[in-house]
Amino acid sequence: MSKKQKYRIRNWSEYNKSLIKRGSLTLWFDERSITQWHQVEKTGKRGRTAKYADLAILCMLTLKFVFNLPFRATQGLVGSLIDLLELPIEVANYTTVCRRQRSLTVPLLKKKKHESLHAVFDSTGLKVFGEGEWKVRQHGSYYWMRQLQL
Secondary structure (H helix, E strand, O other): OOOOOOOOOHHHHHHHHHHHHHOOOOOOOOOOHOOOOOOOOOOOOOOOOOEEEEEHHHHHHHHHHHHOHHHHHHHHHHHHHHHHHHOOOOOOOHHHHHHHHHHHOOOOOOOOOOOOOEEEEEEOOEEEEEEHHHHHHOOOOOHHHHHHHH
């Protein structure tokens, strides 16, 4: 039976940078999704029209599942993001998100251990991409092939 090899870190500066990069978070909000955050069209059903569009609820549910947060903490996270980005929208109440999640499905992919996950919220809705698929759609296949060769 062979002994397990010990892994020794030789380049501490790169190791520290990689640990710092693990906590990196970048969020984008498309202009059209900001304008469509609140639902304005009537549904034709009885009762009051929903204040928030499905896009807003999906955004909050995705952040809830990605960060493994309870509903109240999700409301706080999205509220702080809206405040930091100075967006002209309101955050949905946690009870609204909890109630509306029954009618929506959050399309999250399972990610591998060392793979990035890209969640894109734009005016067409929520899209979840793995690293390669997102880069191909964003920059084209030539960019992705060039990155693989580096």
